[in-house]
Amino acid sequence: MNTTKRKRLEAKGWKVGNASDFLNLSPEEAAYVEVKLALSKRLQETRRVKNLSQEQLAQLLKSSQSRVAKMEAGDPTVSLDLLVRSLLALGASRKTLARMLA
Amino acid sequence: MNTTKRKRLEAKGWKVGNASDFLNLSPEEAAYVEVKLALSKRLQETRRVKNLSQEQLAQLLKSSQSRVAKMEAGDPTVSLDLLVRSLLALGASRKTLARMLA
């Protein structure tokens, strides 16, 4: 079985359990997941604070509701690029992002 | 002319001049570029501190010398994901990344 594929399947555990313990993630893989999850949480928070539906945010981002849902769920098919660009579109700055990661 | 293509061409100006002034970048596009450039600088710094050639780093990352060069040059075809994963592979943590962005 393809490693990438396997990871994608296993990764579904991300939001269920806690994290890297029962998956055999290397430290840097774990850190990568941490970063993505931190940002996806912040995205959802920001969206809710602004009282937007996923559909409305999708329009703002010129994306789709399903992709927004996947972003917020930490779906492995969502890139850091997309998360970061979305947060920036919601008004975050480079420094804000830094704070979100800290 | 395709917008993406145009941006890629214009983006060559990144390392020549300074930044977003003479390109017509929106604030969030500019911020996105800022983030990428910040990380690529840090990647090069880290690599040099560790006394690695681009070729050696490429091996470490299971990538190629040319891609490392592009990462460090802020090439538009390089994703944030790759930059972040590279920094993590060099020992950075989530918090370290946050500091790099601040």
Add this chain to the structure above:
DNA sequence: TGACTCCATGTCGGATATGACATATATTGA
């Protein structure tokens, strides 16, 4: 109940990023 809104999840064709390779251009040291 049924109509409505919101969010989750699967899939797909097209778009973009990837490693690899070739090759050009520094940079270094004898």
Add this chain to the structure above:
DNA sequence: TCAATATATGTCATATCCGACATGGAGTCA
């Protein structure tokens, strides 16, 4: 100077990510 090493740049086939769409489930209100 020459050659060895390091870095830059262009291209390509393939891998991965994207928006879009369909559909299902959960909650709300009448």
